[in-house]
Amino acid sequence: MSFHIALTFEDGLTRFIDANLGETVADAAYRQGINIPLDCRDGACGTCKSFCEAGRYDGGSYIEDALTDAEAEEGYCLTCQMRPASDIVLRIAASSDICKTRAMNVSAEVVSVTRLSDSSIGLSLALDNAARLAFLPGQYVNIEVPGTGQTRSYSFSSPPGAELATFLIRNVPGGLMSGYLTGRAKPGDRLTLTGPLGSFYLREVRRPVLMLAGGTGLAPFLSMLDRIAAVEGSNSHPVHLIYGVTLDHDLVEVEALQRFAERIPGFTFTTCVADQGSSHPLKGYVTHHLQPEHLNGGNVDVYLCGPPPMVEAVRTHFRDCGLTPASFHYEKFAASEGNGR
Ligand SMILES: Cc1cc2nc3c(=O)[nH]c(=O)nc-3n(C[C@H](O)[C@H](O)[C@H](O)COP(=O)(O)OP(=O)(O)OC[C@H]3O[C@@H](n4cnc5c(N)ncnc54)[C@H](O)[C@@H]3O)c2cc1C
Ligand code: FES
Incomplete structure (x- = not known):
């Protein structure tokens, strides 16, 4: 038996490895040629401290100097000690080249x-x-x-x-x-x-989720919703998506969203068009259609993706309104460097 471990590095790269039952993550990584940071290998120095985004594991034995109870409670772990009990997503505190791996x-x-x-x-x-x-x-x-x-x-x-x-x-x-x-x-x-x-990926759904998509920024949410439909099933927390576009013809894949609404019990969505000349019933930007219930008093994970001006406008709106969600993840669809922008 083995588990899939996703190692996400500081430079945005992700590599997947397999860990055998009873094998530490560090041993599994080195066996597969990925040199994640290590020193004592004994739970004493804290060099291998990482953050677990999702999954279950036995944290092993270590001293307080390497990992405090508060850190362990938050989700930090020691890769030289931890033994996975499920598939896991780990954030490694180093870049992929330092770990001698690449895309x-x-x-x-x-x-x-x-x-x-x-x-x-x-x-x-x-x-x-x-x-x-x-x-x-x-x-x-x-x-x-x-x-x-x-x-x-x-x-x-x-x-x-x-x-x-x-x-x-x-x-x-x-x-x-x-x-x-x-x-x-x-x-x-x-x-x-x-x-x-990229670090813009779906975390374990532990509370209500608010997804804010601008234009083709809908793409990653279609992938995430498929995962929620497959894994979270009827135990899912409420998930609401607000999908905003500029012009009527930018609104695509609405049928796919309707299908997700049928498959995922807690999933609802709103679409809106910024163009004031649009015949769409909801006009304006995604921020105009944010309702208090979508924010669940701050106990919500927010995911935001779209063109840079849209992402910045939403972040500014959250800041100006003093909204601090439990977690906030965003991706800007920035134009490539060296092409005039
Ligand atoms: C992490 C990441 C993920 C991305 N994912 C997606 C995705 O899923 N779907 C998607 O459609 N795009 C996505 N993008 C944007 C994508 O990478 C390209 O920038 C975009 O598709 C334009 O590429 P192009 O070669 O057609 O135009 P380019 O040759 O790169 O650009 C031509 C001209 O148009 C300008 N331009 C580029 N993009 C835009 C724009 N959106 N609006 C107005 N002017 C623009 C450029 O500055 C340039 O002057 C993503 C970007 C990033 C950084
Ligand atoms: S390498 Fe020292 S605690 Fe893991």
Whole structure:
């Protein structure tokens, strides 16, 4: 018997390892060539202190100097001592290069490119080795634009382990990847993906969740909702998504959200369109449609994803209103460096 351990590094890279029953995380990592920080290996120095985002484990034995009771209560653990009792997500306090590991490169074949609207594209890929590119729901990969040597980042909209990896991509006029997808792309094309990357991933659902999506920032939430539907089931806490777009035609994948509302008992969603000329019943930005019950008196995990101005506007709104949720995770769909922004 073994468990899947996701090691997320400070530079945003994630690597998955297997830990055998009774094996410490540190031993499992070194066995698989990942040199996470270690010194005494004896629960005495605290060098291997990490943060457990999800999963169960036996913390092993150690002294207070290495890990205090308060830290252990918070979720900190010692990788040289801990023995997993389930799959685990661990935040390692070091970058991937220090741990002598790096991102995975995986080849994929284009299965379909779908124009969902004037502004949005759906991309489906068959990965050559999906197991090599295990990821956490919410994470992204860098995809090389064929023939250019340049990459662009895209969040998976499909869940980990799905037969096809899917992406929801904004059609940026004049954009390199957008130009490829709307012009030359065809089934059978070969693409290279590098990753998985990012600290924007679904944590264990321990309290109500509020998801705020701007435009194609919906993509990681589709992956997260699939995970919630599969794992959390009817025990799930309430999850509310507010999905805001600029123009009517930017609103896509609403049927997928309706299907999630049928599959996940506590899931509800609201859509809104910023354009005042829209015929949509709810106009304005996501912040205009935040209701007190979505914030649950602050006992809520907030996930926010979209273009940088939207993410900044929401963060400013939370700050100005003095809203401090139990946890706040965000991802900005920033344009690539060196392309004029
Ligand atoms: C972590 C991360 C995850 C991302 N995930 C997604 C995703 O799931 N879906 C998605 O659609 N995008 C996502 N992005 C954005 C994506 O990586 C590209 O920046 C975007 O698709 C534009 O690429 P392009 O090659 O078509 O345009 P580029 O050639 O990069 O840009 C062409 C021109 O358009 C400008 N531009 C770029 N993006 C925009 C924009 N959104 N609005 C207006 N002007 C723009 C550029 O500054 C440049 O001047 C993500 C970005 C990051 C950092
Ligand atoms: S390496 Fe010293 S406590 Fe783990």
